Amino acid sequence: MNKKPFPSPYRPDSQIASLGAQIGDPAQPANFPETILRFRNDRWAETIGLADYDDATWIRHFGRFEPLPGNMPVPLALRYHGHQFRVYNPDIGDGRGFLFAQMREGDDRLLDLGTKGSGTTPYSRRGDGRLTLKGGVREILATEMLEALGVNTSKTFSIIETGEALMRGDEPSPTRSAVMVRLSHSHIRIGSFQRVAAEGDAEFMQQLITYCLTQLYNVALSENPAAQLLALAVERVADLAASYMTAGFVHGVLNTDNINITGESFDYGPWRFTEYWDPQFTAAYFDESGLYAFGRQAEALHWNLGQLAVALRLVSEAPPLISALERFPELYQRAIIRRFLWRLGVESIGEAEDRQLVEAAERAMSRERIPIDRFFHYYRFGSQGAFATPGEYQIAFTELLQKHTSVDAHRDAYWTNGRICSMLINEVEDIWQAIAEKDDWQPLNDKVSAIRAMGRALNACS
Structure with a gap:
């Protein structure tokens, strides 16, 4: 099921640089009034060789964002588009976070360290680029529970309280602020491909596909890399959908900008666990139509994969993409059975x-x-x-x-x-x-x- 952490030395490997300036824009972290360490995930810090950092060093790197040794000199706010509740939005991207480090773990899997609440970026629009402390606490609880239940999820790596009073319309304000660091197997989203397709950049699309296949899936390229990537993503995302169901989990916002190309669950906002097996249960109060209800999550993820297939049409004929997409229902049913048996x-x-x-x-x-x-x-x-x-x-x-x-x-x-x-x-x-x-x-x-x-x-x- 979910991958278990094993100790490994620190091995920086900033592969994102191979994609050049088109993948994201330089960003600067906010200068927070305070940096109070509230949570550090030493289990997973061991997997990337950082568990021996004392608290002061930890805060320098994950609260002040001093670059990690031999790693990215400047953080990148990644560019992407996305369907948000099935309405296409080209005006999004990393609005309150950035990618700031990559490294290899023991089996050579490439991992990212990214942020949430680290300040404004070129994609913040009218947002303040901050994260509430409550949001950080909720992220700890979501990722820890999902990891225990075998879901392929990002890990909450660090939470540091930052000493600002934030105003929010959906919780009592002012409320406390925090910056979170997430450990994830890539931050490349379906929405990343949608942006490239919208811009009609076939050359960069091929480059992005190659990056995902060679650096994230660790496979050699086939005759049709686009169809190859879609087939792999369909397998991973079908399993993700099944794992949500077996865990009783409702993500809440399964937009294409929240679906990782590796099939790893991440970016938790209005998530909930449903107490009962209730297909109509929703997590987000604003999901009035129940688009992302508990029982509709597999449908939503299949639809999102369809948008990936549409984006990949920039560099591939339709038939092999359709063939890959049509495997989803069968793969999902197999995964449901496998995961039910595992939990039982x-x-x-x-x-x-x-x-x-x-x-x-x-x-x-x-x-x-x-x-x-x-x-x-x-x-x-x-x-x-x-x-x-x-x-x-x-x-x-x-x-x-x-x-x-x-x-x-x-x-x-x-x-x-x-x-x-x-x-x-x-x-x-x-x-x-x-x-x-x-x-x-x-x-x-x-x-x-x-x-x-x-x-x-x-x-x-x-």
Whole structure:
């Protein structure tokens, strides 16, 4: 499922420079009044050789943005366009963030360090380029939970409080400010290709495709690199859609500028975890039509891939792109089954039987209103005894589950301790209130520890 962190030395490798000035514009970080370190992700800092930084050094690089040794001398605000709620917008780009470092981890995967809330850029328009501290805390909670649940997600690498009072219309103001650093496997979006297509620059489109295939997917070029890239992206994004569903996660703003070409989930705004298997559940209050509702996320991501295919028509004939795009539904269905079995902790016994199990699980959760996290927690390794009076759909699911073999004959004590790890909106708000009212960070730290314990238990048999 999600990649596990392993220690590696620091190996800077600024491959983004190979794309020249067309990929982004130089940006300067804001000069913040304060830099108070609130969160550092040492687990993932080890993967890029930066865990030995003391706090003062950390703040210099991730609060003041002193360039990392041998890395990018000047940050880049990346250029892109995008469909936002299916309305095309050419006037976007990195408006409150930039890419400022790239490096290799132990298996040579190229990783980016990018920011959110680091100040204005050429694409800020009327925005202040800042991030609220609450937004940073929410990003920690989203990425930690998704990582534990096996979702291919960016990692919240650092949160530094910056001492400014921000005015926002959607939360009590003035509110505290922060700058976030994100560790991600690329910041190239579907919207990056849309911009190049809109400008009609076929030469740069080929260059961008080559960069993604050779530096992000680590493959040799085929006869049709554009179709090759789309096929790879379809595989990754279909799996991403399935992982959202199995996690009970709703991203909220699945616009084409928020979809990474590597299929890695990132850029969390009005996200929510749905308590129940409710296809109509939405995360964003402004998503009045339910375009990005829980049950429509696969459709939304497939549509976004269609926009990537349209952009790639600049350098490719349509038939191979259509063939790649048409694989999405089948790949998504396979991924749903694989990820359901993983979260339940059981082995496959055949495509038809596995599909029946997943369909029975969905029916049990939706028709009997069983909370998603409770369902998966107690059925992991067959702990169905936690449900005193199971309904008919739950009984039908249990009968199918009993035909599957556990991936671990020795039941992990985590699943029988009764402590269910969830991330519902009331929990998020309680964690934030402790910080906002008492500057108490212990509930956040405790939650991160609990999430990581769940992640270890889920991955123990992977």
